[in-house]
Amino acid sequence: MRALRALPLRPMNDVRVRFAPSPTGPLHMGGVRTALYNWLFARAHGGTFILRIEDTDQGRFVEGAEAYIEEALAWCGLTPDEGVQAGGDCGPYRQSERTALYQDAVQTLLDQGLAYEAFDTPEELNALRKAAEPDVWQYDASTRGGLRNSLALGADEVAQLKADGAPFVVRFKTPEADEAVVFEDAIRGEVSFQTAVLDDKVLMKADGLPTYHLANVVDDHHMRISHVIRGEEWLPSAPLHVLLYRAFGWDHPVFAHLPLILKPTGNGKLSKRDGDAGGFPVFPTNWTDPKSGDTWPGYREQGYAPEAFVNMLLMLGWNPGDERELFSAEEAAEEFSLDRVVKSGARFNPDKAKWFQEQHLRGSGSAPHVAALHKLASEKGLGWDEDACTQVLDMMLERVTFLHDIVDTAWLHAAPTDFNAKLVKKKWKDQTSGYLEDLASELAALEDFSSEAVETRFKAFLEAKELGFGQVLLPFRIALTGEGGGPSMFDFAAFLGQEATLQRLRDGMAAVEEMRNHD
RNA sequence: GGCCCGUUCGUCUAGGGGUUAGGACGCCAGGUUUUCAUCCUGGUAGCAGGGGUUCAAAUCCCCUACGGGCUACCA
Numbered sequence: 265m266r267a268l269r270a271l272p273l274r275p276m277n278d279v280r281v282r283f284a285p286s287p288t289g290p291l292h293m294g295g296v297r298t299a300l301y302n303w304l305f306a307r308a309h310g311g312t313f314i315l316r317i318e319d320t321d322q323g324r325f326v327e328g329a330e331a332y333i334e335e336a337l338a339w340c341g342l343t344p345d346e347g348v349q350a351g352g353d354c355g356p357y358r359q360s361e362r363t364a365l366y367q368d369a370v371q372t373l374l375d376q377g378l379a380y381e382a383f384d385t386p387e388e389l390n391a392l393r394k395a396a397e398p399d400v401w402q403y404d405a406s407t408r409g410g411l412r413n414s415l416a417l418g419a420d421e422v423a424q425l426k427a428d429g430a431p432f433v434v435r436f437k438t439p440e441a442d443e444a445v446v447f448e449d450a451i452r453g454e455v456s457f458q459t460a461v462l463d464d465k466v467l468m469k470a471d472g473l474p475t476y477h478l479a480n481v482v483d484d485h486h487m488r489i490s491h492v493i494r495g496e497e498w499l500p501s502a503p504l505h506v507l508l509y510r511a512f513g514w515d516h517p518v519f520a521h522l523p524l525i526l527k528p529t530g531n532g533k534l535s536k537r538d539g540d541a542g543g544f545p546v547f548p549t550n551w552t553d554p555k556s557g558d559t560w561p562g563y564r565e566q567g568y569a570p571e572a573f574v575n576m577l578l579m580l581g582w583n584p585g586d587e588r589e590l591f592s593a594e595e596a597a598e599e600f601s602l603d604r605v606v607k608s609g610a611r612f613n614p615d616k617a618k619w620f621q622e623q624h625l626r627g628s629g630s631a632p633h634v635a636a637l638h639k640l641a642s643e644k645g646l647g648w649d650e651d652a653c654t655q656v657l658d659m660m661l662e663r664v665t666f667l668h669d670i671v672d673t674a675w676l677h678a679a680p681t682d683f684n685a686k687l688v689k690k691k692w693k694d695q696t697s698g699y700l701e702d703l704a705s706e707l708a709a710l711e712d713f714s715s716e717a718v719e720t721r722f723k724a725f726l727e728a729k730e731l732g733f734g735q736v737l738l739p740f741r742i743a744l745t746g747e748g749g750g751p752s753m754f755d756f757a758a759f760l761g762q763e764a765t766l767q768r769l770r771d772g773m774a775a776v777e778e779m780r781n782h783d
Numbered sequence: 784g785g786c787c788c789g790u791u792c793g794u795c796u797a798g799g800g801g802u803u804a805g806g807a808c809g810c811c812a813g814g815u816u817u818u819c820a821u822c823c824u825g826g827u828a829g830c831a832g833g834g835g836u837u838c839a840a841a842u843c844c845c846c847u848a849c850g851g852g853c854u855a856c857c858a
Contacts, residue, residue: 286858321857386856400785400854433856452788461786461854469856476858500787500853523789524851533851579807583796587806606796608789609851616795616808626821662821722817733817741818749819 279311280490283337283344284480286318287329290551290560291336292536293612294495294525297577301522301605302493303342304578307597314487315347317358318480320473327554330358336548336562340570341593346487354487359479366474369482369512370434370467378511379467382413383425383432402463405440434468436477436508445503450491450520450602457503465504477501481508484517493520493602496609520602523581526611534612536560544614548573567666568617572624576617580610590623622665630657636667646677655759659751679768680746681775687738687748688776696739697773699729703736704769707762715758722754743772 283299285291291299306313315337317330334349346352356362373379382403393401401407408415413435414422425432442460449455467478474482484492499521509516525534528542539546539561549562563573571592578596579589582605625633634653641648648656660670670676706725710717726736741753744765750756757765 284858288858318858324857382856389856398784402785402854431856435856449788455787457787463854466856471856473856475856480858495852496788497852497858503787521788526851528794531850579795581795585797587797589795589807610796611794613794613808619808660820663819719817737817747819751819753817 278488278490279306279309280314280488281306281311281493282314282316282484282487282489283342284316284318284483284494285333286321286324287326287333288321288324289326289329289553290332290547292534292546293548293563293577294534296336296340296342296548296573297525297580298493298495298522299337299342300340300574300577301582301600301602304593304597304600305491305493305602306345307593308600311490312345313342314352314354314489315344315350315357316483316487317348317360318476319358319360320475320479322471322473332549332551339549339564340574342574359474359483362479362483363473365486366468366479366482367472370474370478373436373467373511374434376511377437379434379436380408380414381422381432382408382411382435382464382466383417383422383430384412385431388412403435404438404463408435408437408464431470433466433470435464436467436504436511438462438464439507445506447502447506447516447519449499449502450493450518451523451605452521452607455499455502459503459507462504462507465501477504477508481505481512485509485512485514489517491518491520491602493522496521496524520605522605523607524609525580526609528612528614533609542614544617567668568621569624572621573617575624576620579620580612581606590620590627618665625664625667626661630654630661633657633661633667637670640668640671641677644671646671648677652759655755659755659759663749663751675745675747675750679771680744683742683746683772683776683779684748685779687742688779691734691738691748692742692776692780693735696735697777699731699736700739700743700769700773702729703740704766707757707769708766710762713758713762713765715752715754718757719754739776740769743776744768746772 281302283295283302285295285299303313305311315334317333319325319330330348334347337343344350346354346357348355348357370379374381384403389403392407395401403411410416412425415437417425439459442458444456444458446454446456465477466475468474483489502519502521505519506516526532527534527538528544534546536546545561545563545566547560547562549564550559551562552559564570574593575589575591575596578591582600584591584599585604631654634650634657637653637657638648638650641653656670656676660673660676664670664673674680703722703725706721707713707718710721722737725731726733737753738748741748741750744753744756744760760768
């Protein structure tokens with residue numbers, strides 16, 4: 265038994281990586297993470313990030329999926345250097361437009377006896393599998409001799425079948441002598457498979473389109489891909505790919521198989537249905553299924569900043585080796601390396617995702633968010649100019665998870681209509697309204713209505729009346745917001761302005777007295 | 784079933800022969816704050832099990848268990 269060993273000898277000076285999704289639906293967060301790690305690796309080595317669309321399965325093609333992929337990547341800031349939209353020297357970047365290449369490749373293999381034509385119908389194969397149960401039936405060296413293929417049939421028989429227009433596929437002829445296929449995975453280290461357990465995979469389907477295995481190897485070679493960074497679900501077919509590269513006489517790229525993202529609870533990998541149950545999105549942006557019309561939520565529409573979403577994904581399976589967790593894409597690109605990618609699957613944690621969003625929101629203060637809040641506020645018709653937005657941000661940034669939480673906080677832009685009944689019962693005494701009446705007069709007399717001025721007058725008022733903060737401030741807050749929590753009331757009063765503050769104070773008092781009378 | 788990959792607090796992870804096994808999320812408690820939140824301090828909680836190797840094992844080896852993936856004319 266001879267060990268076939270192919271170590272990565274390629275220097276890191278021409279890094280070319282690709283993200284190669286199928287347009288069979290929206291990209292989910294696992295896919296985005298794969299794209300991210302590819303992008304980061306390219307950036308870290310001054311390489312090229314390529315987007316290739318693997319649309320060789322006509323049956324699973326979904327309208328709009330390709331556009332979704334491009335848009336979702338763009339939102340995440342993972343713009344391809346080469347691809348359908350970006351262009352490039354190695355195009356076309358849609359596999360459906362590269363069929364001649366695959367045909368040539370398959371012919372080369374056929375000519376060398378490294379592949380063969382098989383006429384067995386799916387029905388025949390299914391029957392064989394069924395008959396073998398509970399054992400597993402395989403199309404391989406032990407069975408291919410008794411099946412309808414160009415290895416077992418005579419040349420004239422094959423010619424006749426083809427003349428009759430019988431559909432056929434091309435299968436890879438797995439080497440008969442058992443050997444170990446050993447390769448070095450950049451994340452896992454040495455990985456080894458025995459060829460004896462491999463089956464003769466279909467390379468070219470009856471419709472003339474290649475399967476993933478063929479198209480992937482041929483394209484990765486022609487696109488001069490240096491590192492194949494993909495999900496762990498591809499690990500079992502990696503030996504086939506190594507064998508294919510060898511059959512073509514090509515060096516294979518470095519492989520790196522990423523661990524999968526698992527469900528927050530329960531068993532298995534994260535799937536699109538988990539979001540429903542867990543109350544979190546699985547997709548980067550909203551996706552509407554063109555057939556059913558169902559819409560799936562996206563992180564973008566939920567209010568996540570792309571930087572936060574990407575940061576969260578980054579840390580789900582990679583770490584810098586120290587205790588930092590907050591990274592911009594540029595910072596991450598500087599130190600990303602495959603040997604710091606963890607080997608085991610990671611359970612997705614929605615709480616932590618929110619934490620990343622909050623960190624991103626608060627990280628650099630109000631200024632970076634003014635424009636975005638202004639846009640949101642305008643859409644809601646709140647009439648806040650940029651100054652107002654800055655003030656609101658200063659008050660609210662540390663109390664919300666998403667920017668839209670701010671415009672969703674009704675009392676910020678409209679007098680409250682609901683007053684927390686429990687709080688009123690507990691904190692609003694018979695004398696309270698009297699205090700507030702007096703406070704209103706004090707505030708009405710103010711000429712400067714800045715936060716500091718309101719605070720000064722408020723404190724002087726308490727002192728004069730010999731009252732405690734809690735006796736007046738909380739009722740004041742209730743009258744103005746209807747709630748017991750929130751920003752500094754002095755800041756808020758200044759933000760509202762004198763007139764609106766007094767108006768809310770009087771209306772709030774009236775409403776609360778009304779409530780108390782009905783109790 | 785077969786093949787392959789994996790296993791450190793509930794979760795994400797650092798640590799890769801000698802560590803009081805570190806950090807983060809969550810949770811709990813205390814402090815700061817007019818409230819809430821932020822922030823600060825502290826606490827909770829972990830090396831899957833069993834065999835080896837070694838003076839010494841979370842760390843190396845083997846077995847078991849468990850988890851995951853693959854096993855299509857899907858990717």
